[in-house]
Amino acid sequence: MLIVQKYGGTSVANVDRIKAVAERVTKAVKAGHRVAVVVSAMAGETDKLIDLAHQVSSNPSEREMDLLLSSGERITSALTAMAIEELGHKAMALTGRQMGIITDTVHTKARIEKITSERAKKALDEDYVIVVAGFQGITEDSDVTTLGRGGSDLSAVAIASALDADVCEIYTDVDGVYTTDPNIVPEAKKLDKISYEEMLELASLGAKVLQTRSVEFAMKYNVPVVVRSSFNYNPGTLVAKEDKDMEDVAVSGVAYDKHQAKITVMGVPDRPGIAAKLFKGIADSNIVVDMIVQNISSDGKSDISFTVPKTDSKKALKMTEDMAKELNAKAVDLREDIAKISIVGVGMRTHSGVAARMFETLAKHGVNIMMISTSEIKVSCVIDSKYTELAVRVLHDAFGLTKEKG
Numbered sequence: 001m002l003i004v005q006k007y008g009g010t011s012v013a014n015v016d017r018i019k020a021v022a023e024r025v026t027k028a029v030k031a032g033h034r035v036a037v038v039v040s041a042m043a044g045e046t047d048k049l050i051d052l053a054h055q056v057s058s059n060p061s062e063r064e065m066d067l068l069l070s071s072g073e074r075i076t077s078a079l080t081a082m083a084i085e086e087l088g089h090k091a092m093a094l095t096g097r098q099m100g101i102i103t104d105t106v107h108t109k110a111r112i113e114k115i116t117s118e119r120a121k122k123a124l125d126e127d128y129v130i131v132v133a134g135f136q137g138i139t140e141d142s143d144v145t146t147l148g149r150g151g152s153d154l155s156a157v158a159i160a161s162a163l164d165a166d167v168c169e170i171y172t173d174v175d176g177v178y179t180t181d182p183n184i185v186p187e188a189k190k191l192d193k194i195s196y197e198e199m200l201e202l203a204s205l206g207a208k209v210l211q212t213r214s215v216e217f218a219m220k221y222n223v224p225v226v227v228r229s230s231f232n233y234n235p236g237t238l239v240a241k242e243d244k245d246m247e248d249v250a251v252s253g254v255a256y257d258k259h260q261a262k263i264t265v266m267g268v269p270d271r272p273g274i275a276a277k278l279f280k281g282i283a284d285s286n287i288v289v290d291m292i293v294q295n296i297s298s299d300g301k302s303d304i305s306f307t308v309p310k311t312d313s314k315k316a317l318k319m320t321e322d323m324a325k326e327l328n329a330k331a332v333d334l335r336e337d338i339a340k341i342s343i344v345g346v347g348m349r350t351h352s353g354v355a356a357r358m359f360e361t362l363a364k365h366g367v368n369i370m371m372i373s374t375s376e377i378k379v380s381c382v383i384d385s386k387y388t389e390l391a392v393r394v395l396h397d398a399f400g401l402t403k404e405k406g
């Protein structure tokens with residue numbers, strides 16, 4: 001088999017962890033497999049580099065930022081290759097460029113356009129283990145780019161697809177994908193299998209165990225992904241195409257996201273074109289709006305609330321205030337102490353009353369719902385962020401996801 005193994009930050013956090021990774025890779029080689037390894041930077045390293053940049057500049061250029069951030073993964077790829085050689089196997093470290101990962105020019109969140117993998121294939125044919133620096137690529141003009149936070153997951157899935165690997169294993173610090181973040185709810189259950197669609201929803205709704213774009217890519221190119229721990233040999237979770245028994249349960253997982261803020265424009269005239277104008281302005285400044293709710297009051301005015309990433313909230317507030325003046329709106333309000341809680345499951349297509357049960361459960365625990373949005377396989381509610389952990393816990397219980405004791 002040809003296996004891609006991706007090791008996240010905690011799995012290569014120090015010299016001992018890197019040696020342990022080398023041992024695991026060597027085991028797979030001894031079992032007769034060809035192995036392409038993808039590594040993240042040591043845990044905390046990328047944040048440290050970002051912090052350094054902000055110490056020398058109030059507004060570091062994104063091109064230079066990418067060059068800086070890509071260095072974390074170069075270090076771990078070289079060290080991991082050396083550790084594998086120390087165990088007696090041929091290993092070759094490759095940067096994003098040497099792996100042929102060609103991206104567009106959108107620095108700090110570049111998209112992979114193609115992978116020219118001839119060199120990597122030749123090395124694998126010559127019995128090298130290749131160890132690729134994750135999270136990075138290169139533009140046609142040879143500028144270094146990075147793929148967005150958590151981007152080594154995307155590197156791994158894309159390399160697995162380019163090499164036509166049999167499986168892409170994502171090694172992390174938990175045993176697989178759980179019904180919710182096991183660090184928040186210790187009673188969460190590990191899933192043996194989850195569909196691409198559900199995983200995509202969970203990831204984009206806040207579960208950081210896989211980067212959203214990596215799941216999108218895996219789904220599009222049908223790459224089988226297994227999430228498992230680098231700290232033990234437990235089996236992990238298979239992320240793959242939906243099958244019949246996945247529909248048996250209504251809800252497969254609960255996710256939360258504390259990185260959104262809510263803006264409300266009050267007393268907007270209720271006439272055609274107002275929402276178009278407001279959201280066009282925000283979209284033009286590259287801010288992604290997530291949920292939108294509009295209420296019409298009896299005096300013919302409306303309130304419009306929407307959520308944006310917290311990192312863009314000040315910019316969005318300013319834009320909205322300018323727009324509010326133009327539209328003769330009464331007031332604008334920003335709230336950053338909110339969280340989005342979501343339940344996800346392909347079983348929602350065939351089970352009724354799922355949303356109602358979610359609302360009832362939150363109400364029973366005194367949690368007020370500020371906004372609601374739904375799709376075929378998810379329901380999300382915006383609530384006060386101080387209730388995040390409580391809400392995750394009670395929903396997890398209400399949908400029968402909690403592990404039985406004993």
Ligand code: ADP
Binds near residue numbers: 177
């Ligand atoms: P890595 O550094 O290996 O890429 P991450 O920190 O990016 O690891 O992702 C693993 C973390 O994702 C876990 O430690 C866990 O806290 C978090 N997580 C959130 N939701 C889930 C979930 N549903 N299942 C598993 N882990 C989750």
Ligand code: ASP
Binds near residue numbers: 135150
């Ligand atoms: N080191 C990068 C980050 O911290 C990429 C990754 O770990 O996947 O975001």
Ligand code: MG
Binds near residue numbers: 008153208211
């Ligand atoms: Mg990660």
